[in-house]
Amino acid sequence: MNKTRKISYIALLSALAIVINLFESAFIPPIQFGIRFGLANIISLITIELFSYRELFFVALIRVTIGSLLRGVIFGSAFMISFSGVLLSTLAISLCHKLKTSFIFMSIISAIAHSLGQVLVVIFLYDQVNVFVLFPILALSSIATGVLTGLIAKECIKRVKRV
């Protein structure tokens, strides 16, 4: 794939991730205990399958920065929390990709890593250890949402790869 094509793909994926992210935070409220579907993770999964971890980091960074900018929470604690969640899930996806794990497994692990990152930052930022109670609940739901986003991403990749 040539350079221009690659850059436009990255821009397209980032834009999609931002839109999905905004759409979810506006129209799909958390079910309970702050459980979310994490639909933007679909884009991360597509990116790693089409490119490598370098492009994935690009897309993730753009998504968090511009996404927070659009929601008006940039550089506050809300930004740090979503940033750490995305960073950890990106690292998890990169690692799984390197170890050549199956696709659904990668999706589940990245969802779990995302909640772990968020919970850890809240604990360190505010020195509230009790918040860790949320993690097992989020981890359990991550297994379900991870399978869901993984399946959606898999179907998307089948169609995107033909382009």
Added chain:
Amino acid sequence: MKKKEIIIIGIIALLAVFYLAYNFLIKNQAHTYAEVKDLESGEVLLRFDVNEDAYYEFEVPNGFFHVEVKDGHYHATDVDCPNQDCVNFGWMPSLGVYTPIICIPNGIMVEVVDE
């Protein structure tokens, strides 16, 4: 998924279930008091009785934050904040589970007190 991966996911799920079971069935069953805290300073704004129906109001950076206590349950409601995440935490306890209710934009946390 490969067999090994299913086992890893299974172990994670089991650990989470055990941790929750330990926390909510063995360690503490019912709580009498809960606290509303300021996240930035760690200061306790209010300690309330969970079994006493009430409606509390707090002034926060984005406006007001309300806690409603009813029939031994409490929740954040009518909160001035952009994402409403704290309201969507729902009633505590739900399914017998207490988690802290966190409102990042307003820097507020509501959690039960260990006796």
